[in-house]
Amino acid sequence: MTKASSVNWQTWQAEMPATLMFVVRDGKVLLIEKLRGIGKGKVNGPGGKIDPGETPLECVVRECQEELHITPKNPLKMGELWFAMSDIPDIHCHVFMATDYDGVETATEEAVPMWTAIDEVPYERMWEDDAHWLPQMLAGQMFNGRFEFTGEKIDWLEMHFGDAAAAEWKHV
């Protein structure tokens, strides 16, 4: 990106903390078609808003239980995403991966499960930022990313990958 960010990221604070989970097994990733909330109609991982008093890890497990009736085992934090939005609250999203889970993935009022080959992830049906970090995360890299959106379009972005990126997370 050539233009400068219009956000002061040193002082920026999100109005909404949130989470995402990507379960990966046998070369496939468990995505959802999201039926309500922010990003309704898009493909994403399960996840949602962090409740007051909840940790990101507690939230992502609860959201997987609510949305898909599964409990991910040993979730590993992989990244943080900072979204400065134009028309919805700014979001600080904690992204996790897991390779195993209890339960049977089940469609609910919130989500329809979609096992997808890692090389067939439908980025055109996802938030625009996902193509900037999900391939790298699925290849095992930790990351952080800052994005400015107007509506659902990215105006500016900055991504970092690797251990140095994890050192910049605002929350462990």
Ligand SMILES: Nc1[nH]c(=O)nc2c1ncn2[C@H]1C[C@H](O)[C@@H](COP(=O)(O)OP(=O)(O)OP(=O)(O)O)O1
């Ligand atoms: N730019 C973006 N890219 C992305 O991949 N996920 C995003 C995103 N912006 C928001 N999300 C996700 C993160 C989180 O899982 C979700 C937060 O909104 P939701 O409305 O789904 O929260 P909840 O499931 O808690 O909502 P309700 O239960 O409907 O109140 O949206």
